[in-house]
Amino acid sequence: MKHSRIGYISTAILASAVLVAAFCCMRHNHIPTPGEVEAPDSTDTVIVNVPVHLNESITNETFAPDSLIDRKVLAYMRRWELKGAQLAITKHGQLKYARGYGKADEGVEMTPGHIMRVASVSKLITATAIMKLQEEGLLNLQDTVFGPKGLLNEKIYNDCIGKKEDFKTITVEHLLRHQAGFRRDPLFGIQDLMRETFSDEPLTHDQTLKLGLFGKLRFQPGTWKRYSNMGYFLLCDIIEKVSDTPYEEYVRTHVLEPAGCFDMHIGGNFYEDKRPNETRYYVQEGPGKYIPDYRDTTLMTERCYGGNDLKILGGAGGWIASAVEIAQLVACIDGDPAVEDIISRESFFEMTSFVEERYSLGWNSTDPAKGWQRSGTLSGTSSLIYHFPDGECWVLLMNSGTAKGPRQADLTEALFRDCRDNL
Secondary structure: OOOOOOEEEEEHHHHHHHHHHHOOOOOOOOOOOEEEEEEEOOOEEEEEEOOOOHHHOOOOOOOOOOOHHHHHHHHHHHOOOOOOEEEEEEEEEEEEEEEEEEEEOOEOOOOOOOEEOOHHHHHHHHHHHHHHHHHOOOOOOEOOOOOOOOOOHHHHHHHHHHOOOOHHOEEEHHHOOOOOOOOOOOOOOHHHHHHHHOOOOOOOOHHHHHHOOOOOOOOOOOOOOOHHHHHHHHHHHHHHHHOOOOHHHHHHHHHHHHHHOOOOOEEEOOOOHHHOOOOOOOOOOOOOOOOEOOEEEEEEEEOOOOOOOHHHHHHHOHHHHHHEEEEEEEOOOOHHHHEEOOOOHHHHHHHHHOOOOOOOOOEEEEEOEEEEEEEEOOOOEEEEEEEOOEEEEEEEOOOOOOHHHHEEEEEEEEHHHHHHOOO
């Protein structure tokens, strides 16, 4: 039997039924349609309209502790000096385990309901939105991005490109696969770029665009790959242009809410901007902990609060979420018939097609023999999704940076495999 994506349940029975309702929309041998539930202590059917909010429903008490997993995760945290972490495990879309470890903030225990920066996991969200637009007939992955027939053909883009004809061959797919060949990635190192542009204010969208499209391409589009946040910066512009909707609004309406994810947002840059259930972020002590504040480079700030601009990163690295909701989203794009996907079968195959020499769409890699992987790293956070060939998906989010940077993902993958091998 195929389960629908979103459960709708009575608030009176939320605590006892949430896991089944949220991931399977099934309870007491009755399969409710959206908005329909059984009334407690009654044979009548009550129509309600309360979507299951996973972050409000699942706690550290929802699952009995797993001593092996908990012991290994806590040892991993001690080894890499992590303040807090969050784990979610699903199998064929069904939530098997969820727990928070350590602290979400000073004096606050981490729970599955906390949200935190997921860094480049954001690219998977953006790629899914692009596939939805293709299904709606608003674009095609082979559409060119620039030039008279390009999706982004307004004056600002044309002025940036000028007479550089190779830019006009860049396609949407090239952006998704990091094959556009951009020379610069201006979404990081903002302080250096501000000095370069003689600016004493944060870079605007248009300034970032001009810096990213400056100069010649490193290679002919489609002939090689080079990881580029700039490509996903442009994909956000494309989403806004063809949908005539702000990027975050389109993604929330067409991707996240249909998948049952109601607590994912583009994050803020500073502690005072955080959402009520958002974690604090931590960076390691020592050189580099404090850097110039991107709002005012004469001031110093903790690297995780003011080192980057999450609003500019946007769909390349700006989303905040919980591990449980990330796992829920993956269950809705993974092609597994146990949970209805929010994308078509054709889109699923496009996103997960694997060629050794190129990135997958939104994913880092989708090697069918090893599994699908999507990682993310920012100052004060690290994240990894690993979807194994047997249908099991592990998601670990961390609210602490490590000295390993992007290489932390390999260590997290090793943790997942160690746990699985010993369960």
